[in-house]
Amino acid sequence: GNSVTQMEGPVTLSEEAFLTINCTYTATGYPSLFWYVQYPGEGLQLLLKATKADDKGSNKGFEATYRKETTSFHLEKGSVQVSDSAVYFCALGGVNSGGSNYKLTFGKGTLLTVNP
C-alpha cells in the first residue's frame, strides 16, 4: 500500500537559517505529492503540490521537487522566519481506478520552531 516517511522532529532553527524536511514515499501508480502546514490552533492548509515527476511545487519561499527516481519530495526553504513555526505534513494522493486522486496518505508531521 501507499506510505509516507517523513523526517522526525522537532526541528529548531534560528531565523534566516536554511530548512530541509525530508520526505520519501512508497506508492503504486503515479500519485500527486503535497506538503500541508498546520499553524498553531488552525486547520491544515496546502503549502504546495506537484502532480508528476520532476515537477517543482513552490509557495511562500518553500520548494519541493517530485523525484521519482529517489521516491522523494523534500521540503526546502532558503531563509526561515519566526512565522514559519508550524507542523509540516508530507502527503501522497492515492490514484483510484479512474485515474484521479482521492484519499491522502500523510506522514507523521514535523514540528518546526524558528527562534528570533
Added chain:
Amino acid sequence: DTGVSQDPRHKITKRGQNVTFRCDPISEHNRLYWYRQTLGQGPEFLTYFQNEAQLEKSRLLSDRFSAERPKGSFSTLEIQRTEQGDSAMYLCASSLKKRGDIQYFGAGTRLSVL
C-alpha cells in the same frame, strides 16, 4: 467561498454515548473526505464520498462508525457506543473530482471520550 466548516468544534462525551459530527464542504466540491488525527500523528483516511455515493471506507472505520452525505451536500459522521480510543480530531475535507486536485480541510471536531 466560505471554506469547509465543521460543527461542533469540540465534543466531550461519556463512554457508550453516541455522537454525530457535521461537515459542510465548499459548495461546488463534489468530493468529501473524512480523516482522523490523533496526537502526534498525521491524519488517517476514514472514508470519502463522490456526490452522495460513499465510494470507499477504511478498515479504521469500524461498524460503530457511519457516514452519510444525503443529496451530495453536507455530510455527517456518527459514532455509536463511543470508546476512549475514539478520542481524536475528526477532519473533513472537500475537493473537485480531478487528478491532483487540492483537498481543502476544515478546522476539525475534537472528540474527547471520558
